[in-house]
Amino acid sequence: MFSFINTFLSGVLVCIAPALAQDHLENATGDTLEGHTWDVIEYFDGHNLVKTPDTIKASLSLMSGSLEVSNGCGVASGTYELNGQTLSTKTSVTVFAGYCSDANKKTSTMIDRAMIGWYRFSLRGSTLILSNQNGRPLLVLTEHH
Numbered sequence: 001m002f003s004f005i006n007t008f009l010s011g012v013l014v015c016i017a018p019a020l021a022q023d024h025l026e027n028a029t030g031d032t033l034e035g036h037t038w039d040v041i042e043y044f045d046g047h048n049l050v051k052t053p054d055t056i057k058a059s060l061s062l063m064s065g066s067l068e069v070s071n072g073c074g075v076a077s078g079t080y081e082l083n084g085q086t087l088s089t090k091t092s093v094t095v096f097a098g099y100c101s102d103a104n105k106k107t108s109t110m111i112d113r114a115m116i117g118w119y120r121f122s123l124r125g126s127t128l129i130l131s132n133q134n135g136r137p138l139l140v141l142t143e144h145h
Contacts, residue, residue: 037061040056073097119131
């Protein structure tokens with residue numbers, strides 16, 4: 001009896017989980033992302049998503065294939081491509097602007113690493129989530145106002 005219930009519940013979870021994920025996912029398109037600046041509010045530090053410190057003002061701007069990145073200590077520019085629900089970014093070398101504390105440099109480096117690559121993207125209201133191919137969120141951003 002326990003085996004039957006366990007199998008039944010597993011099947012229910014497999015059927016419900018995609019539906020729950022879709023409930024929170026707006027119909028995000030490349031048009032939804034482009035022409036906006038997105039502020040980084042959380043980033044993957046190699047272990048977990050952590051809140052971006054108030055001392056770091058990191059952002060990502062997408063405009064007609066051109067990318068501008070601020071990691072909190074410096075800026076970089078590059079290109080991006082959108083294809084369905086995926087975003088691929090490429091940037092040049094980051095130029096550091098002025099003084100940056102060691103703690104901010106460490107955070108900025110982690111944000112830099114998270115901003116470059118290939119992502120699946122989703123929107124939840126005005127929150128943009130960039131995840132890797134395994135679905136692990138790497139960056140959480142909110143639309144800049």
